[in-house]
Amino acid sequence: MSQLRWMPGDRRETMKAMIRVDQAGEYGATRIYAGQLAVLGDRHPASRAIHHMAEQEERHRAFFDRMIAERRVRPTLFQPFWDKAGFALGAITAAIGPKAAMACTAAVETEIDKHYQAQRDQLGDSDPELSDAIADFQAEELEHRDHALGAGAEEAIAYPVLYGAIRAGCKFAIAAAKRI
Ligand SMILES: [Fe+2]
Ligand SMILES: [Fe+2]
Secondary structure: OHHHHHOOHHHHHHHHHHHHHHHHHHHHHHHHHHHHHHHHOOOOOOHHHHHHHHHHHHHHHHHHHHHHHHOOOOOOOOHHHHHHHHHHHHHHHHHHOHHHHHHHHHHHHHHHHHHHHHHHHHHOOOOHHHHHHHHHHHHHHHHHHHHHHHOOHHHOOOHHHHHHHHHHHHHHHHHHHHHO
């Protein structure tokens, strides 16, 4: 809380925008995995790993939920959108097949890795609580990406199209959630 007092106004707004977009993104991630699990079911061989990733996304989201409250950040107005769009993205890719679900994860986590790296570069050592958490989560997002690639993401039907479209969607969503 003390950080809020000495931080210059523009930096404070930047920090708040970071927390807003990260909370929205981690919430979206939990919804993607929920959509995938809803289609694949608990007994599908891919589901154990997806469950594990989903639990990690819950931990990421919980941290940003706490930041939203502690640092008095206005949450995204897009929450209902992230809920439905995330779930739909997960459900549709899983319905195409488990490899398409993995292609979705590979695409999303590739964008999130870049996004978190850019935030860490911007933060430097100005806000260790935030940047340490982001570094921690970024490492897990890379594990998710690597798991997805190892599980045959690139063998999914129309992989380049799927991968490109989902990455573009993520970029758009990140840009939107910073503001709205
Ligand atoms: Fe995450
Ligand atoms: Fe992730």
